[in-house]
Amino acid sequence: MSTRVALVGATGKLGTIIRAVIDELDGFEVAEVLTSQSDLSSIDGCDLVVDASTPAVSMMVIRAAAERGINVLVGTSGWSAERIAQVRSTVDAAGIGVVFIPNFSLGSVIGSALAALAAPFFDSIEIVEAHQHTKIDSPSGTAVRTAELVAAARDAQGPVNAPHVDQRARGQQIASVPIHSLRRPGVIAKQDVILSGAGESLTITHDTVQPAAAYAPGIRLALPFARDARGVVVGLENIIDLGLSAS
Numbered sequence: 001m002s003t004r005v006a007l008v009g010a011t012g013k014l015g016t017i018i019r020a021v022i023d024e025l026d027g028f029e030v031a032e033v034l035t036s037q038s039d040l041s042s043i044d045g046c047d048l049v050v051d052a053s054t055p056a057v058s059m060m061v062i063r064a065a066a067e068r069g070i071n072v073l074v075g076t077s078g079w080s081a082e083r084i085a086q087v088r089s090t091v092d093a094a095g096i097g098v099v100f101i102p103n104f105s106l107g108s109v110i111g112s113a114l115a116a117l118a119a120p121f122f123d124s125i126e127i128v129e130a131h132q133h134t135k136i137d138s139p140s141g142t143a144v145r146t147a148e149l150v151a152a153a154r155d156a157q158g159p160v161n162a163p164h165v166d167q168r169a170r171g172q173q174i175a176s177v178p179i180h181s182l183r184r185p186g187v188i189a190k191q192d193v194i195l196s197g198a199g200e201s202l203t204i205t206h207d208t209v210q211p212a213a214a215y216a217p218g219i220r221l222a223l224p225f226a227r228d229a230r231g232v233v234v235g236l237e238n239i240i241d242l243g244l245s246a247s
């Protein structure tokens with residue numbers, strides 16, 4: 001029997017890509033499409049909710065799914081560890097699974113994992129992310145997740161060395177890592193993690209060139225995983241084996 005998906009944000013850029021992937025995927029069908037004009041109660045009777053909406057809407061989507069005992073795959077950004085902590089008890093009490101994927105691109109996830117691998121060896125670490133000017137949130141969900149992974153990997157070393165962060169131009173600190181967000185036409189999604197140490201620096205760059213091609217493999221892996229998940233799971237690195245301890 002086919003898994004009936006309610007796709008929230010189906011008319012958006014990410015929603016359109018997810019819909020195309022589901023249309024080609026055996027065992028899944030888009031049963032409900034939700035947009036800004038929809039009532040969230042139309043997820044009733046679906047087996048999985050996929051959220052590709054906005055950070056403001058995403059929390060309501062999870063709560064609506066939890067009330068109905070439906071698992072959720074969240075592609076929407078804005079889910080820092082602190083915000084995820086706010087829904088953890090709701091998810092556990094409902095006995096459902098909610099899988100947050102800050103970035104469906106395999107290259108992006110590998111880039112973040114490499115940054116975490118290198119993090120203990122460099123005391124200065126900063127992230128520069130660029131997205132198209134239409135993106136409504138900053139910093140990007142990917143940058144937030146990368147900063148959190150970097151900080152976790154530096155548990156023994158402590159916070160990064162980020163001087164003068166009281167000055168606004170020094171970026172927004174997430175888990176001690178300064179993040180600088182550019183919003184401009186002509187870019188899709190790009191992230192540089194710049195690690196600096198004595199006499200050297202290492203830059204880990206990920207560039208999304210064709211979103212549909214970049215996100216489709218991760219979406220294909222995440223759908224069955226999210227359908228069967230229990231509890232909260234964050235990141236594609238929990239679905240693919242990177243051979244690194246970055247999760």
Ligand SMILES: NC(=O)C1=CN([C@@H]2O[C@H](COP(=O)(O)OP(=O)(O)OC[C@H]3O[C@@H](n4cnc5c(N)ncnc54)[C@H](OP(=O)(O)O)[C@@H]3O)[C@@H](O)[C@H]2O)C=CC1
Pocket residue numbers: 008009010011012013014015034035036037038052053054055057074075076077078101102103104105141215
């Ligand atoms: N995890 C990943 O790999 C990726 C994540 N993203 C994230 O996905 C999210 C969406 O990005 P993107 O597709 O570019 O954004 P878009 O602005 O293109 O799409 C937003 C979608 O959300 C819908 N929406 C808005 N308000 C509501 C509401 N109240 N209820 C239901 N649906 C609503 C819109 O519907 P309407 O058409 O009616 O306005 C539209 O379908 C962002 O948070 C972005 O950062 C993006 C790309 C990749």
Ligand SMILES: O=C(O)C1=N[C@H](C(=O)O)C[C@H](O)C1
Pocket residue numbers: 077078102103131135139140141142143188189
């Ligand atoms: O809005 C986007 O476009 C993207 N959003 C996600 C994020 O905030 O990290 C993922 C990707 O960077 C594209």
